[in-house]
Amino acid sequence: MDLKLIEKKWQQRWEKAKLHGFDKKSDAPKLYVLEMFSYPSGAKLHVGHWYNYGPADSYARFKRMQGYNVFQPMGFDAFGLPAENYAIKTGVHPKDSTEKNIATMENQLKAMGAMFDWSAEIKTCGEDYYKWTQWMFLQLYKKGLSYRKEAPVNWCPSCQTVLANEQVVDGVCERCSTQVVRKNLTQWFFKITEYAEELLTGLDTLDWPEKTKNMQRNWIGRSTGCEIEFPCESGDKIRVYTTRCDTVFGVTYVVLAPEHPLARKLATPEQLPAVEAYIEEASKANEIERLSSTREKTGVFTGSYAINPLNGRRVPVWLADYVLASYGTGAVMAVPAHDERDYQFATKYGLPIVKVIEKQGGETTLPFCEDGIVVGSLDFDGLVGEEARDAIATQISKLGKGGKKINYRLRDWLVSRQRYWGAPIPVIHCPNCGAVPVPEKDLPVRLPYDVEFRPDGKSPLAKHAGFMETVCPVCGKPAQRDPDTLDTFVCSSWYYLRYADPNNEKAPFDRAAADRLLPVDTYVGGAEHACMHLLYARFFTKALRDMGYLDFDEPFKRLVHQGVILGPDGNRMSKSHGNIVSPDDYVNEYGADAFRLYLMFGFSYTEGGPWNDDGIKAIARFLDRVEKIVLKIGGYKAKRDEPYGAEEKALDYARNFAISRIAKDLEAFSFNTAVARLMEFVNALYKYDGVENKNVSLLKAAAKDLILLIGPCAPHFADELWEQTGGKGFVLEQPFPREDPEALRLDEKEYAVQINSKIVCKAMIPSDLDRDAVEAFVLALPEIAARTAGKAVKKCVVVPGRLVNLIVG
RNA sequence: GCGGACGUGGCGGAAUGGCAGACGCGUUGGACUUAGAAUCCAAUGGGAGACCGUGAGGGUUCGACCCCCUCCGUCCGCACCA
Numbered sequence: 010m011d012l013k014l015i016e017k018k019w020q021q022r023w024e025k026a027k028l029h030g031f032d033k034k035s036d037a038p039k040l041y042v043l044e045m046f047s048y049p050s051g052a053k054l055h056v057g058h059w060y061n062y063g064p065a066d067s068y069a070r071f072k073r074m075q076g077y078n079v080f081q082p083m084g085f086d087a088f089g090l091p092a093e094n095y096a097i098k099t100g101v102h103p104k105d106s107t108e109k110n111i112a113t114m115e116n117q118l119k120a121m122g123a124m125f126d127w128s129a130e131i132k133t134c135g136e137d138y139y140k141w142t143q144w145m146f147l148q149l150y151k152k153g154l155s156y157r158k159e160a161p162v163n164w165c166p167s168c169q170t171v172l173a174n175e176q177v178v179d180g181v182c183e184r185c186s187t188q189v190v191r192k193n194l195t196q197w198f199f200k201i202t203e204y205a206e207e208l209l210t211g212l213d214t215l216d217w218p219e220k221t222k223n224m225q226r227n228w229i230g231r232s233t234g235c236e237i238e239f240p241c242e243s244g245d246k247i248r249v250y251t252t253r254c255d256t257v258f259g260v261t262y263v264v265l266a267p268e269h270p271l272a273r274k275l276a277t278p279e280q281l282p283a284v285e286a287y288i289e290e291a292s293k294a295n296e297i298e299r300l301s302s303t304r305e306k307t308g309v310f311t312g313s314y315a316i317n318p319l320n321g322r323r324v325p326v327w328l329a330d331y332v333l334a335s336y337g338t339g340a341v342m343a344v345p346a347h348d349e350r351d352y353q354f355a356t357k358y359g360l361p362i363v364k365v366i367e368k369q370g371g372e373t374t375l376p377f378c379e380d381g382i383v384v385g386s387l388d389f390d391g392l393v394g395e396e397a398r399d400a401i402a403t404q405i406s407k408l409g410k411g412g413k414k415i416n417y418r419l420r421d422w423l424v425s426r427q428r429y430w431g432a433p434i435p436v437i438h439c440p441n442c443g444a445v446p447v448p449e450k451d452l453p454v455r456l457p458y459d460v461e462f463r464p465d466g467k468s469p470l471a472k473h474a475g476f477m478e479t480v481c482p483v484c485g486k487p488a489q490r491d492p493d494t495l496d497t498f499v500c501s502s503w504y505y506l507r508y509a510d511p512n513n514e515k516a517p518f519d520r521a522a523a524d525r526l527l528p529v530d531t532y533v534g535g536a537e538h539a540c541m542h543l544l545y546a547r548f549f550t551k552a553l554r555d556m557g558y559l560d561f562d563e564p565f566k567r568l569v570h571q572g573v574i575l576g577p578d579g580n581r582m583s584k585s586h587g588n589i590v591s592p593d594d595y596v597n598e599y600g601a602d603a604f605r606l607y608l609m610f611g612f613s614y615t616e617g618g619p620w621n622d623d624g625i626k627a628i629a630r631f632l633d634r635v636e637k638i639v640l641k642i643g644g645y646k647a648k649r650d651e652p653y654g655a656e657e658k659a660l661d662y663a664r665n666f667a668i669s670r671i672a673k674d675l676e677a678f679s680f681n682t683a684v685a686r687l688m689e690f691v692n693a694l695y696k697y698d699g700v701e702n703k704n705v706s707l708l709k710a711a712a713k714d715l716i717l718l719i720g721p722c723a724p725h726f727a728d729e730l731w732e733q734t735g736g737k738g739f740v741l742e743q744p745f746p747r748e749d750p751e752a753l754r755l756d757e758k759e760y761a762v763q764i765n766s767k768i769v770c771k772a773m774i775p776s777d778l779d780r781d782a783v784e785a786f787v788l789a790l791p792e793i794a795a796r797t798a799g800k801a802v803k804k805c806v807v808v809p810g811r812l813v814n815l816i817v818g
Numbered sequence: 819g820c821g822g823a824c825g826u827g828g829c830g831g832a833a834u835g836g837c838a839g840a841c842g843c844g845u846u847g848g849a850c851u852u853a854g855a856a857u858c859c860a861a862u863g864g865g866a867g868a869c870c871g872u873g874a875g876g877g878u879u880c881g882a883c884c885c886c887c888u889c890c891g892u893c894c895g896c897a898c899c900a
Contacts, residue, residue: 219822349819613832616824618830624842682832
């Protein structure tokens with residue numbers, strides 16, 4: 010069979026029959042199966058796309074055959090930096106290159122033979138989509154979840170532009186190799202931190218890989234601690250955050266982040282030059298350098314002192330960049346005896362070290378950072394760990410100097426990008442009224458085409474007068490648009506909702522349409538999105554719920570990550586390794602079905618692994634074998650239900666075993682074992698076909714099941730065989746075979762017989778024997794009788810259907 | 819540094835605490851062919867053998883690839899979060 014030829018034919022027939030869409034009229038249970046949409050940066054689908062979409066589509070097809078009304082849409086995450094960088098390099102406009110790439114990829118996706126519902130296709134760079142992305146921004150703004158603040162960004166002084174973290178390579182600009190500095194700019198943020206607690210607890214309800222849930226947990230980083238106020242002699246108050254308030258009597262100095270608002274103010278006149286210099290120096294270090302824990306700590310004394318509210322001790326106030334401005338209060342109490350970092354710093358600068366915790370039942374070596382017995386802390390001496398922290402926190406509250414506090418590492422989401430190829434931020438800056446949201450009726454704020462996007466120091470849109478100049482919606486006076494665009498992760502935070510109602514011109518989606526389809530039942534995509542897209546989408550869902558647009562809490566009930574297909578050399582595929590495997594070459598030679606089947610069979614789905622050419626040849630051979638035996642059986646004329654003896658029973662068993670296992674395996678995304686079960690079934694068919702006096706009816710029924718079982722995995726191939734053997738309609742419309750439990754019941758089963766846990770022999774034992782009868786049966790076996798003669802059987806373990814273990818003294 | 823995952827034949831990989839290595843690749847032998855390709859059949863963890871084998875070492879158990887502890891290696895995530 011020429012797979013390439015038949016694939017085209019079946020794709021056309023499927024399309025004509027509108028076989029693949031979600032059936033709005035059906036009352037079958039819905040199942041929303043979603044794969045992460047494609048990013049059209051390259052012109053072609055790569056192996057990773059096939060690996061994500063092919064097997065996931067087989068799952069979707071399987072569920073459809075099981076009777077679900079499956080919705081499986083596809084679209085394009087079409088805004089983003091790569092298209093813009095490509096434009097800067099080649100001069101091809103991002104819109105043009107993106108549209109061209111999308112057209113190519115659409116064709117390739119269709120050639121894959123996946124049952125995508127193309128009627129719901131979306132492209133995030135389309136006006137009809139980004140209009141609603143902007144709408145989302147406005148709703149978040151109304152709800153107080155979108156706000157503007159000054160924040161440090163990576164800034165290249167040579168290119169005069171903000172850089173994304175990925176564009177900073179080893180502290181320098183990837184384009185001009187200039188040292189990148191941090192600079193404060195006013196940017197838009199989404200208040201994802203408002204949902205930190207729910208984003209954390211909601212994870213418990215999700216059927217997601219534990220690893221991914223843990224990554225989100227760590228990313229959110231909840232910690233319980235205590236805030237404590239240290240009054241300064243200047244009258245200022247320094248609030249610190251600590252998780253170890255049980256060590257508060259060991260504080261020997263206080264440290265502020267260089268960006269702390271009091272940093273300059275607390276500097277005494279003679280210390281001011283040094284403080285200024287230090288702040289300047291710290292601003293030059295980039296984030297990655299600065300956060301490196303291996304770097305030697307630096308700092309400067311402000312000249313001021315603060316008072317420890319618990320013991321009245323006067324301690325010096327320092328600045329040091331090992332303290333982060335963006336976490337907690339941006340200030341810490343330093344306890345060198347019980348904190349690794351403070352210890353290093355105190356040792357370097359000769360600051361005192363005061364031990365206030367003793368190791369329980371052992372020698373205390375400093376720094377000692379575990380829980381222990383409190384000492385030198387007045388009334389609190391003798392308390393341990395949590396009870397000490399509770400008591401001290403209570404005391405701090407009583408003094409009115411702070412109290413218990415929960416903090417998260419999660420930061421608000423910075424969504425402004427000084428970039429062209431994205432959704433414009435729908436805000437107008439008015440000299441009189443300030444930042445004014447664009448009225449919803451004026452959406453979309455269109456992204457102009459004729460823009461100079463080559464970097465020359467300004468946000469590309471800022472140079473486009475026609476875009477920038479507008480009037481204030483509030484006072485009507487001349488005003489300027491916000492020149493920034495939204496992070497592309499904003500576009501992808503709600504696309505799964507738009508699929509439910511892709512052509513709605515009045516709203517991002519209709520509530521009823523969303524309720525009909527969502528949440529996504531099974532979401533399949535790469536693990537690299539664990540702490541970005543997958544977190545942002547959850548945030549959007551919760552925010553939209555609280556604004557009354559949705560009534561579910563989580564967008565993706567079940568999540569599966571496919572692994573990564575490596576090059577044949579075991580390295581990640583890349584141009585520099587020269588190990589890129591092009592799907593097209595293989596699809597052209599073997600067909601999409603063979604390619605998909607190899608991706609299912611050759612790897613453990615969630616693991617991935619190195620590509621191997623031999624594997625796909627084996628699959629081509631397997632398909633040939635299937636075709637041969639199915640067509641041969643299809644040609645048998647006689648209708649005969651006889652005989653039905655041991656050989657027939659074996660075939661029937663193999664058939665029903667395959668049905669039962671393949672259903673389980675596909676459900677679990679265990680594609681490699683599902684294909685293995687198909688192969689076993691084919692082997693059984695060949696074996697039975699070799700029998701002389703055949704039960705033709707049984708054989709034909711088995712061959713029919715084989716076509717249906719292979720249908721989800723090799724859809725074109727299965728439809729071709731289905732047609733050639735007289736099947737009506739499409740395989741996808743047939744119910745997935747159901748196993749006959751009777752056929753799986755065997756009269757006798759092979760047991761392994763052990764004596765003292767060592768296998769002695771195997772025995773066929775009737776299935777209807779009870780435990781004692783099995784023991785008696787085994788003891789009567791000649792090999793066993795000989796070895797147990799004259800010995801006492803102390804114990805007999807029977808695992809029904811599998812094994813007997815005799816413990817003999 | 820912290821956290822997680824993984825480690826099984828020559829290779830990809832299977833195994834609810836119960837016969838380790840399903841299925842496939844590769845290899846070897848055979849059949850069919852003038853010959854080869856293709857196909858089909860058989861064998862294939864190691865060892866001549868008793869036996870030994872799931873990274874190493876311990877433990878729990880009648881029984882451990884699977885559970886527990888220690889160590890080694892690989893990969894991934896986070897990385898001064900007080």
